[in-house]
Amino acid sequence: MQFSVRLSFFLLGFVFFAVLPHTAKGQVSSPRRFRVKVLGQDKLEVSWKEPKGDFEGYKVIYVTRPGGQQKVLELAKQETKLVIKDYDASKDYNFKISAVNGGKESKPLQGKHEGRNLEILLRLCSQSKS
Numbered sequence: 001m002q003f004s005v006r007l008s009f010f011l012l013g014f015v016f017f018a019v020l021p022h023t024a025k026g027q028v029s030s031p032r033r034f035r036v037k038v039l040g041q042d043k044l045e046v047s048w049k050e051p052k053g054d055f056e057g058y059k060v061i062y063v064t065r066p067g068g069q070q071k072v073l074e075l076a077k078q079e080t081k082l083v084i085k086d087y088d089a090s091k092d093y094n095f096k097i098s099a100v101n102g103g104k105e106s107k108p109l110q111g112k113h114e115g116r117n118l119e120i121l122l123r124l125c126s127q128s129k130s
Contacts, residue, residue: 028101029053031080034111036093044087048080048097048109055099055106065092074100091115 029051037045046060058075060082075082084093092115096108 028099028106030106031097031109036113042087044084046082051099055101059098061096063094
């Protein structure tokens with residue numbers, strides 16, 4: 001009987017620590033809720049919701065395709081938006097947004113904005129001029 005009670009407590013403790021989600025001590029939580037919005041021909045706004053817990057700021061990495069130009073930005077804790085002022089609608093944008101705290105980084109929040117095909121853009125421009 002005593003053995004089965006100990007086994008039950010052991011299994012309950014295992015389930016509590018292994019199954020229930022939690023942040024390990026010293027680990028940085030990830031930002032949440034990636035959003036992207038086209039503000040104009042050459043402006044793209046990227047936003048996210050801040051993570052729970054302690055952190056100092058953000059590291060934002062984005063890559064454009066085709067072309068593969070990668071940019072790395074560091075943002076303050078209160079900045080949960082980024083406006084890309086040289087947005088190219090014909091390119092795809094891949095984003096990784098991490099929270100940073102004392103040299104440690106969270107798992108990145110990943111998002112993508114797919115560019116429009118250049119032929120479609122040219123057709124839309126020519127239709128609007130007619």
